[in-house]
């Protein structure tokens with residue numbers, strides 16, 4: 001999933017729409033971020049050390065400039081009682097406050113997360129990231145429990161690539177495939193050629 005910043009406001013209707021999107025997409029940036037950003041992993045309390053390490057240590061191979069923060073409490077305003085889950089856009093807004101143009105922060109959570117989309121006001125997702133921006137969040141909740149390490153890492157790369165400005169990709173084996181409510185992570189084998197080229201231009205250390 002991604003949050004895409006809206007184009008400039010031109011009419012009254014767009015203004016109302018834009019306010020709603022800007023609130024949910026707070027922290028997203030209108031311009032493409034610089035290359036070679038430091039990535040900051042921020043776990044939320046409840047997620048296992050094993051799941052944190054699975055993501056952090058593999059991400060270091062793609063970008064050696066990483067920081068692992070100690071687990072922190074979830075922001076109370078992100079809790080959505082009627083769904084008994086957390087709003088991914090609220091978590092992103094919270095995380096974005098700790099970042100700047102030269103960093104990207106990725107939140108790790110074990111609870112279910114959701115966002116608003118064209119189909120529903122509370123749509124469960126595996127992850128959500130600004131496109132582009134400096135924050136994203138991923139959850140273990142909807143992953144295959146026997147393959148969490150592998151799937152969590154693929155999800156991290158997907159959302160971090162969104163924050164770099166990379167959109168979804170039509171290639172079914174590419175990490176940038178749109179999940180569209182499902183979990184196709186096992187079918188994804190890597191970034192396709194064009195997504196790889198884009199990310200390498202941003203300083204990602206990916207194989208050809």
Ligand SMILES: [Zn+2]
Nearest residue numbers: 001002168178
């Ligand atoms: Zn996505």
Ligand SMILES: [Zn+2]
Nearest residue numbers: 169174192195
């Ligand atoms: Zn691709």
